[in-house]
Amino acid sequence: MIPINLQNRNALVCGASKGIGKACAIRLAQAGASVCILSRNAVLLEELLHQLPRTQYQNHQVLIANMEDPNDLDKKMHHLVLNHPIHILINNTGGPAAGQAHLAKVEEFELAFKQHLIANQIITSHAIQGMKDANYGRIINIISTSVKQPIDNLGVSNTIRGAVANWAKTLANELAAFHITVNNILPGATRTERLESIIQKEQLLHHKTQQEIEQLLLAAIPMKRFAEPEEIANAVAFLASPLAAYITGINVPVDGGRTKSL
Ligand SMILES: NC(=O)c1ccc[n+]([C@@H]2O[C@H](COP(=O)([O-])OP(=O)(O)OC[C@H]3O[C@@H](n4cnc5c(N)ncnc54)[C@H](OP(=O)(O)O)[C@@H]3O)[C@@H](O)[C@H]2O)c1
Secondary structure, eight states: OOOOOOTTOEEEEESOSSHHHHHHHHHHHHTTOEEEEEESOHHHHHHHHHHSOOSSSOOOEEEEOOTTOHHHHHHHHHHHHHHOOOSEEEEOOOOOOOBOGGGOOHHHHHHHIIIIIIHHHHHHHHHHHHHHHHTOEEEEEEOOGGGTSOOTTBHHHHHHHHHHHHHHHHHHHHHGGGTEEEEEEEEOSBSSHHHHHHHHHHHHHHTOOHHHHHHHHHHTOTTOSOBOHHHHHHHHHHHHSGGGTTOOSOEEEESTTOOSOO
16 A cells, blocks of 8 residues: 655644544644644643654644634734645634524624635635645645535535635636645544534434434435544545645545435
């Protein structure tokens, strides 16, 4: 098997304190990258910082930032890239609250737009020069299979994922000439706090037990199990590596076959 080697590469993983982002940070560090981990929770990030592998003289660091606050994010990204050019960027954050689109408040859409699309744009715009200078860039957005098939009762999420996917495809076209690839990972149901909260909301909505909701979700997955966050991170590590140099502008579902379309 060809190993994934990210030695001498700097990665920024957003939403890294938990779930999929945390698994990505660990996987990229295992592959040799120096990883900057970003979220709002200083305690969880410091804990993770000490867990990250350091076998290749890696220089990991923490960036405490709120992706709902564009001005703060802009300032912090400006300072980060002065000393730490980014070659691999994982755009990831918490998912919008569950609920139907036609019942959602305008403020919910505004918040999701700010936390996802605007935050991605700010972070990415600061990262691009370092990628150009290194002749190596990987931008990987963690979004959702709802890009291909909207998910019931995730109205705001479905909407913002479509916007991020089209933003990413546009960037892929613009940045390919600089050896920068831009791809989206579409996780299926993955064992994280996000999945737990979605299951709890479904329990309340349909007056069912946790087990009943889980059985319903699993029935729609050909592999009949949820993903582990590490399985999403493995796909991210591949796209982040030199092995994926000619792959850009695509959506990669990691969903056990759940998406019904190609
Ligand atoms: N799990 C699934 O089944 C699944 C399926 C499809 C898509 N997704 C999507 O994949 C993404 C990651 O999911 P996950 O399951 O890993 O979620 P998660 O377990 O809820 O973790 C979310 C991460 O994002 C960070 N975050 C949330 N709001 C933030 C903010 N305003 N600023 C900075 N960081 C913030 C959280 O850290 P702090 O709280 O420390 O800030 C945490 O590290 C989400 O967009 C989710 O909707 C998940």
